[in-house]
Structure formats: C-alpha cells, structure tokens
Amino acid sequence: MELEGTVLVGREFDPVQGRVVVEDGTIQAVEETSTESSSIIVPAFVNAHTHIGDSIAKEAGGGLSLDELVAPPDGLKHRLLRQTSQSEKIAAMRRSLQYMQSGGTAACIEFREGGREGVDAIRAAAASVDLHPVILGRETADAMEIADGFGASGARDGEFGSVRNATREAGKLFGIHAGERDPDDINPALDLEPDFLVHMVHPEPLHLERVADRDVPIVVCPRSNLVTKVGIPPIRELANRTTVALGTDNVMLNSPSMFREMEFTAKLADVSAAEVLRMATVNGADIAGLNCGLVEEGRDAKLLVLDGDSDNLTGVRDPVRAVVRRAGVSDVERVVL
Structure with missing residues (x-):
C-alpha cells in the first residue's frame, strides 16, 4: 500500500511532499517525491x-x-x-x-x-x-x-x-x-x-x-x-x-x-x-510501550489521512498547525489501523 500527499515525518513532523510505503502493517519507507495529492498524512x-x-x-x-x-x-x-x-x-x-x-x-x-x-x-x-x-x-x-x-x-x-x-x-x-x-x-x-x-x-x-x-x-x-x-x-x-x-x-x-x-x-x-x-x-x-505515533521507517503503520482540500483545510499554509488547531473528524479521508 502507498499513501501520497504531504507527509508529516518524524518527531518534528517535517512536512514532506511524498509517499508512505506500507507492507504487512509496517512503514517500509517514507519517500520524498512530487505528488498531486492534497492529502495530509499524520500518525494516528x-x-x-x-x-x-x-x-x-x-x-x-x-x-x-x-x-x-x-x-x-x-x-x-x-x-x-x-x-x-x-x-x-x-x-x-x-x-x-x-x-x-x-x-x-x-x-x-x-x-x-x-x-x-x-x-x-x-x-x-x-x-x-x-x-x-x-x-x-x-x-x-x-x-x-x-x-x-x-x-x-x-x-x-x-x-x-x-x-x-x-x-x-x-x-x-x-x-x-x-x-x-x-x-x-x-x-x-x-x-x-x-x-x-x-x-x-x-x-x-x-x-x-x-x-x-x-x-x-x-x-x-x-x-x-x-x-x-x-x-x-x-x-x-x-x-x-x-x-x-x-x-x-x-x-x-x-x-x-x-x-x-x-x-x-x-x-x-x-x-x-x-x-x-x-x-x-x-x-x-x-x-x-507501543511502536506507533510517528511516520518513520520501522514504525507500525497506524496512520491518519486528512483531506487537505476539504472546505475546512483548503488554503492551509502550515499543515502541523492545521492538524492541531483546525482539523476535525469531518476532514478525515482515511484511517489506516
């Protein structure tokens, strides 16, 4: 499975345009690449x-x-x-x-x-x-x-x-x-x-x-x-x-x-x-004692995909602030658990 969009990577949640590669419930790779997806991918x-x-x-x-x-x-x-x-x-x-x-x-x-x-x-x-x-x-x-x-x-x-x-x-x-x-x-x-x-x-x-x-x-x-x-x-x-x-x-x-x-x-x-x-x-x-909570290689693939083009999130300049201060259940596009 691959998820594309703006990925909030690592402990600092650096916003990276790219994809998350998931196999057998584990994050295998986080790859930086251009994408047309407006999704925002964060740890669950x-x-x-x-x-x-x-x-x-x-x-x-x-x-x-x-x-x-x-x-x-x-x-x-x-x-x-x-x-x-x-x-x-x-x-x-x-x-x-x-x-x-x-x-x-x-x-x-x-x-x-x-x-x-x-x-x-x-x-x-x-x-x-x-x-x-x-x-x-x-x-x-x-x-x-x-x-x-x-x-x-x-x-x-x-x-x-x-x-x-x-x-x-x-x-x-x-x-x-x-x-x-x-x-x-x-x-x-x-x-x-x-x-x-x-x-x-x-x-x-x-x-x-x-x-x-x-x-x-x-x-x-x-x-x-x-x-x-x-x-x-x-x-x-x-x-x-x-x-x-x-x-x-x-x-x-x-x-x-x-x-x-x-x-x-x-x-x-x-x-x-x-x-x-x-x-x-x-x-x-x-x-x-759980192996989740971050988007990085080797972590369990417990992920939340938000619709960055929702009426609430479209136009966001700072995705981390948007997830924390603005996003809600209505913006959820997909939950990967």
Whole structure:
C-alpha cells in the first residue's frame, strides 16, 4: 500500500511532499517525491487517558464537583455503572471506541473500572473495533493480572503498595491519578514509582523537581479539568521537565476526541503545535510501550489521512498547525489501523 500527499515525518513532523510505503502493517519507507495529492498524512493518535465505561451517562451530573462525579466508590459515575447491565455497558463502550477510531485514534490507555468483569467488558467491546485499548485494571489485584497493568485512582483513595509491587513483578504498566484537586497526593503517588501520572493540575516546585529527577511521564486532560473546575495543569512547566501526553478522560464529561483535546491545549498553553501533536501521538505511544505515533521507517503503520482540500483545510499554509488547531473528524479521508 502507498499513501501520497504531504507527509508529516518524524518527531518534528517535517512536512514532506511524498509517499508512505506500507507492507504487512509496517512503514517500509517514507519517500520524498512530487505528488498531486492534497492529502495530509499524520500518525494516528494515542489517547493516553480514558475512562470509557461511563459512556452510558454522557453529560450526566452537570454542576457537580469532581468528588460528586467520579470519586470511588459512590460518585455519580460509580452509582450509574452499578445500575447498568453488562450488555449495556459493552454496547456503549463499543460506540465510544468506534467514534475514537473514526477520528484517527489507534490506541488508548484505559483506566478500567469493575475489576475482572470490567476488563472482560472492554475486551468484548473492542473485539469488533480496530483500535487497541491498553487496559489498566482497577479496584482489585486480580484485574491487573488479566489486564495490561493497573490504573490507581489516587494515593488518598487507598493503599496501593502491594498492587504496585505485583504490577512491577508482572512487568506491567502502573499509572496513578495525582494532583487533580490539590497537591496533597502527589508525593505519595511518586513514592510508588509509577510508570506515569495523570492530571498533575497542582504540582508545587518540589513535585516538579521530583518528576524531572525521575523522568516520570505525565498525562494531562485539560478539558476534563476545566469541566470539573479543579484548574488547568501547568502544561508548559511540565513539558519543560518530562514527557507529556494528552488524554480525554471520562466520556461522561468529554467526547473522546483528540482533535478537540489538541485544539484546546494548543490555544490554552504556551506550547508549539509540534509539541501538542507529539503529546497526542508518540508520547502516549511511548508511555504505553507501543511502536506507533510517528511516520518513520520501522514504525507500525497506524496512520491518519486528512483531506487537505476539504472546505475546512483548503488554503492551509502550515499543515502541523492545521492538524492541531483546525482539523476535525469531518476532514478525515482515511484511517489506516
């Protein structure tokens, strides 16, 4: 298979007129050549933090606080999930995964509520969708055993030392929410030596130093933080110190659209379009241990082809800024997953 157009190549997303040669699901070559195609070829997205179980309750709980919405075990989300049948949850999650796929998302890192049953549910939902969920079980250690790792709610919500050790021994991924409502749970979270932290809205100078010293990746979800009124993460300060990736968080609160997350981040924070695109692609892939997120030889061919001649994108002078700040699902020409 060959894809032609303006190719955003490598980690800097250099725009090159040419073609991408794909064989057996791998990028074999990126060739510079003249082409009449107006397509824009970019790496498919990696959504680095999702909770798609609450797809059954989109826009529920308007006006509620963060704790009232999602704090375990009795936040609105958890109560609604307990009231919903397994088949309904699977069907709703499948719809969210299909939406993500149609918008160019190749993979997501899913913090999966419901123990083993929750892990089984998202696997069932994803079975017919060409999108790879990296599943982090929650609530029980045995959920981690059948998943890709463990996603902890936060250091203030319980003792996670034993499950952290078990996750490490299993060679799996351990992520934890930290600094979402205040800074009090950041040091305890860092003491667990996680593979990554989620949110970090309220880091203090000491926390930033610890993150930099240990090179702990951070996943930020600024749209979600705005909805829950906890503040906005200091994205520039975090990016100066470590790898930062983007996630969309709870489907209950936000559509799982990486286009929307990129545009919001680019217009909110003092970061370049190329930095934001890395946050939406290769940085999340690196956290998850996936071989995608860039258009370069040897990477998995997880690619997004945009129509550069759409009503929205025609006349674009800077394709990287256009992808990050302007493009949307309606501009998608093809998704190669």
